[in-house]
Amino acid sequence: MEARAGANQRIARISAHLHPSNFQEGGDVVLKRDECRAKGGAPGFKVAILGASGGIGQPVALLMKMNPLVSVLHLYDVVNTPGVTADVSHMDTGAVVRGFLGQPQLESALTGMDLVIIPAGVPRKPGMTRDDLFKINAGIVRTLCEGIAKCCPNAIVNLISNPVNSTVAIAAEVFKKAGTYDPKRLLGVTTLDVVRANTFVAEVLGVDPREVDVPVVGGHAGVTILPLLSQVKPPSSFTAEETEYLTNRIQNGGTEVVEAKAGAGSATLSMAYAAAKFADACLHGLKGEAGVVECAFVDSQVTELPFFATKVRLGRCGAEEVYQLGPLNEYERIGLEKAKKELEGSIQKGIEFIRKQG
Numbered sequence: 001m002e003a004r005a006g007a008n009q010r011i012a013r014i015s016a017h018l019h020p021s022n023f024q025e026g027g028d029v030v031l032k033r034d035e036c037r038a039k040g041g042a043p044g045f046k047v048a049i050l051g052a053s054g055g056i057g058q059p060v061a062l063l064m065k066m067n068p069l070v071s072v073l074h075l076y077d078v079v080n081t082p083g084v085t086a087d088v089s090h091m092d093t094g095a096v097v098r099g100f101l102g103q104p105q106l107e108s109a110l111t112g113m114d115l116v117i118i119p120a121g122v123p124r125k126p127g128m129t130r131d132d133l134f135k136i137n138a139g140i141v142r143t144l145c146e147g148i149a150k151c152c153p154n155a156i157v158n159l160i161s162n163p164v165n166s167t168v169a170i171a172a173e174v175f176k177k178a179g180t181y182d183p184k185r186l187l188g189v190t191t192l193d194v195v196r197a198n199t200f201v202a203e204v205l206g207v208d209p210r211e212v213d214v215p216v217v218g219g220h221a222g223v224t225i226l227p228l229l230s231q232v233k234p235p236s237s238f239t240a241e242e243t244e245y246l247t248n249r250i251q252n253g254g255t256e257v258v259e260a261k262a263g264a265g266s267a268t269l270s271m272a273y274a275a276a277k278f279a280d281a282c283l284h285g286l287k288g289e290a291g292v293v294e295c296a297f298v299d300s301q302v303t304e305l306p307f308f309a310t311k312v313r314l315g316r317c318g319a320e321e322v323y324q325l326g327p328l329n330e331y332e333r334i335g336l337e338k339a340k341k342e343l344e345g346s347i348q349k350g351i352e353f354i355r356k357q358g
Contacts (some may be wrong), residue, residue, distance in 0.1 A: 044071030051120025053080035059272035070284040087118035121161040132233035149178035155263030164220040169350030184318035191274035218339035285314030
């Protein structure tokens with residue numbers, strides 16, 4: 001009877017913490033670890049998702065809860081975190097899930113994190129350019145990065161919020177102002193471009209996309225997305241028509257989804273898959289595994305631009321090595337010049353956004 005009474009007390013405490021009224025903005029939404037059924041599996045990493053209630057954030061939360069390298073998963077958003085947290089926390093995987101709601105709880109969500117994934121912001125709608133997104137998402141990214149600089153300056157940051165070509169520069173400027181900037185730890189997530197490239201190239205070649213590896217360099221919008229089809233693995237050759245078709249489709253993959261959803265959203269599921277794939281690579285790098293290589297938009301000296309997407313080797317400190325472009329064919333050299341011209345303005349726009357704030 002005594003054991004049952006103790007169990008009932010624990011149940012009462014957990015129920016009280018899970019009750020929606022406890023998720024009011026500024027309220028205590030953290031399940032104390034000793035009162036939480038999920039004690040965590042094997043030792044792993046602490047991961048925070050900022051924007052966890054959104055169209056990308058929710059499936060990313062699902063996928064990260066499934067990742068055996070995650071021991072603690074913090075879900076933060078300004079709305080709807082209680083439901084997402086309760087839902088994901090019922091999964092019988094090792095990670096302990098904690099929810100945080102509203103700006104007053106941002107610091108609690110970030111303290112002690114090893115990896116921070118940022119899909120926060122508004123999605124792209126039909127007719128909306130990535131430039132339109134800038135006006136809204138720039139301020140969101142600035143606020144979140146100020147929290148990171150204060151609470152977990154050594155965390156690896158995976159920035160998904162569009163337009164990535166500008167938001168990475170915004171994040172860098174915020175970290176510089178705070179004196180915490182480490183270029184290795186700030187990674188713009190361009191994995192969706194690689195995922196699409198692998199898929200579309202596999203369709204043309206008639207092979208399994210899991211056997212294909214296409215380097216995608218430049219940036220993460222329109223003509224700044226440059227698939228290096230001459231460097232595809234397994235080695236393959238493409239006609240001029242195939243090259244043009246594949247390049248255009250990879251560059252416009254996001255628009256393809258936006259139009260297909262007809263006003264109901266943008267690429268959320270494929271983006272979440274790509275985000276989780278890249279985050280998993282970062283966690284394997286944090287473990288110290290060798291040979292973890294992915295494409296990412298990072299602080300770079302590969303071109304004259306301050307940021308550029310190329311292959312990087314991930315390790316305990318983030319992007320520990322940034323690879324050069326390798327040999328390009330004529331089509332790719334022309335594409336590179338177009339990409340750089342577009343990227344320059346986007347990067348500068350992000351830098352100026354923070355510098356104008358004073």
